[in-house]
Amino acid sequence: MQTQTGDDLIERIRTHPADDDIVGAAANDLLSELYAGYPVENLDRLLHSDDAVVVGVGAWLLSELVELAAPMMDEVPALLSSPIRSVRYDAIAVVLENADERHGPIIAQVMNLSRDPESGVRWKVLEFLTEASIEQLEAGASCLPPGQIKELAEWLILQDGEEPDPGGIIIRLEAGDPVTRLFAAAAAASLADEENTDLLEHAAMVEQEEIRSFAQERLSEPDEPIT
Incomplete structure (x- = not known):
């Protein structure tokens, strides 16, 4: 089955159904797209969401991208201040890999x-x-x-x-x-x-x-x- 494009996957996550398996599958597919060259800057559409699940997916993706997350360092201070525990956790990993x-x-x-x-x-x-x-x-x-x-x-x-x-x-x-x-x-x-x-x-x-x-x-x- 053909992999969805990064844009489609982001929209799927942003409009996620109440199904963790579906969101997880879309997040993993999006991670593959990011490693293949899909612009990491597009994750701001997840990171600026009012939905805690969506923001959490965005932060997790950044933490998994290691040095590829470097262009998104300006987003990290807000993530470190997030009320969502997992977002703060993942943001620390981004800092470790990319801060200088x-x-x-x-x-x-x-x-x-x-x-x-x-x-x-x-x-x-x-x-x-x-x-x-x-x-x-x-x-x-x-x-x-x-x-x-x-x-x-x-x-x-x-x-x-x-x-x-x-x-x-x-x-x-x-x-x-x-x-x-x-x-x-x-x-x-x-x-x-x-x-x-x-x-x-x-x-x-x-x-x-x-x-x-x-x-x-x-x-x-x-x-x-x-x-």
Whole structure:
């Protein structure tokens, strides 16, 4: 059967029936069209919808496109501020893959989501803080206002230097503040390697759900690089 064109698929998603299977199939077909060269800018017709399902599909598509989503970075701040949990989650993935030194305010916005009320979003922030380049972290930190998150971001950057502070990481993992623990867990994951997983194992014992599950996932993949 001939694949529908990108325009047709977008309209099908925008006028979706109450059937997740149909919407999912159209979204997957549209993803293939995007990889084949259909302009990613056309996703603004999904991202600007008043329908939460439609916006969610648009954000998911951007997260799946990896670097092909770069032309849509101007849309990301609104997605990071969305009331829809999955949209915020997917937008963080877009930032990780596409942000550079020019996107400091957007990276700072991701860092501020370390206070998000949803554990799943905080988990994605933790992944971002672990996987982001030093250049990305520095760009974000430079755009944060004075306060706790800026201080933690600058501390996290220092852990990539020649003299990281394992003791400070453990102290912060045991701190009562959940945001401090999140940044400490990112430092623990960033410093872990196949020979030394002590800090990551410590993070896996933290009661905070997103930290514990993130660390346990990292530790359960011994055949994969931890950092």
